[in-house]
Amino acid sequence: MSLSVSDLSFSYGAKPALDAVSFDVAAGRFCALLGPNGAGKSTLFGLLTQLFSSADGRIEIAGHDLQKAPRAALAAMGVVFQQPTLDLDLSVRQNLRYFAALQGLSGKTAETRIDAALDQLDMRQRAGEKARGLNGGHRRRTEIARALLHHPKVLLLDEPTVGLDAAARQSLVAHVHELALGGISVLWATHLTDEVQMQDDLVLLHQGRIRARGVTGDLVGGQALQDWFLAETGVAA
Numbered sequence: 001m002s003l004s005v006s007d008l009s010f011s012y013g014a015k016p017a018l019d020a021v022s023f024d025v026a027a028g029r030f031c032a033l034l035g036p037n038g039a040g041k042s043t044l045f046g047l048l049t050q051l052f053s054s055a056d057g058r059i060e061i062a063g064h065d066l067q068k069a070p071r072a073a074l075a076a077m078g079v080v081f082q083q084p085t086l087d088l089d090l091s092v093r094q095n096l097r098y099f100a101a102l103q104g105l106s107g108k109t110a111e112t113r114i115d116a117a118l119d120q121l122d123m124r125q126r127a128g129e130k131a132r133g134l135n136g137g138h139r140r141r142t143e144i145a146r147a148l149l150h151h152p153k154v155l156l157l158d159e160p161t162v163g164l165d166a167a168a169r170q171s172l173v174a175h176v177h178e179l180a181l182g183g184i185s186v187l188w189a190t191h192l193t194d195e196v197q198m199q200d201d202l203v204l205l206h207q208g209r210i211r212a213r214g215v216t217g218d219l220v221g222g223q224a225l226q227d228w229f230l231a232e233t234g235v236a237a
């Protein structure tokens with residue numbers, strides 16, 4: 001498994017936010033982490049990225065234990081956080097070059113990887129433009145390209161479509177599904193059911209617990225995902 005989470009629990013003081021969460025994402029799979037506001041998605045991302053840690057449970061990334069071998073585990077992971085993190089005064093290519101340098105990539109290797117990543121997100125023709133001039137969808141695609149430069153095995157995205165219009169959302173969802181088809185494991189956190197496709201893996205998180213997991217089409221059994229989600233959580237998507 002590229003990403004494996006076992007028995008993970010976390011509390012903010014006395015307040016439990018995650019309770020014995022376990023799931024896996026295999027290579028080449030798009031896994032939607034679906035849950036209403038407050039479900040624990042951001043807490044899980046915080047643990048996966050080591051913003052904080054928990055003594056309860058285990059996280060493995062590409063076979064590396066995040067507690068015991070954090071450098072190897074984190075090196076196998078690309079992350080797109082909920083809050084945008086581009087430098088708006090730099091061009092798309094400069095934003096990627098800076099990140100490549102942080103990863104120890106420079107010269108021709110860096111440029112080749114930057115071109116390849118921009119191609120994957122259909123952003124190569126905009127490489128020279130300042131990030132400030134891009135719309136929200138193109139900014140997000142730039143951030144995803146940047147997260148791919150070090151060739152991670154796992155890509156984490158925390159509600160990446162927040163603030164985007166419907167067309168940009170749809171395009172981003174399609175691009176990231178294509179990345180999964182290329183072999184990377186994707187964990188996509190969202191509270192929006194229309195971002196999930198029937199062939200995707202789904203982890204339904206509600207009030208810190210996993211309520212269901214499996215292939216989306218199998219879980220919903222012919223219902224619309226939105227109706228199933230409402231029935232499972234009592235919250236409209």
Ligand SMILES: Nc1ncnc2c1ncn2[C@@H]1O[C@H](COP(=O)(O)OP(=O)(O)OP(=O)(O)O)[C@@H](O)[C@H]1O
Binds near residue numbers: 037
């Ligand atoms: N710093 C914190 N201190 C105390 N409680 C917190 C803190 N951060 C989150 N929580 C609580 O933990 C629970 C899980 O929150 P979390 O932000 O992980 O959920 P989420 O699914 O990401 O929701 P959202 O979509 O609103 O970000 C919620 O009940 C939330 O109120």
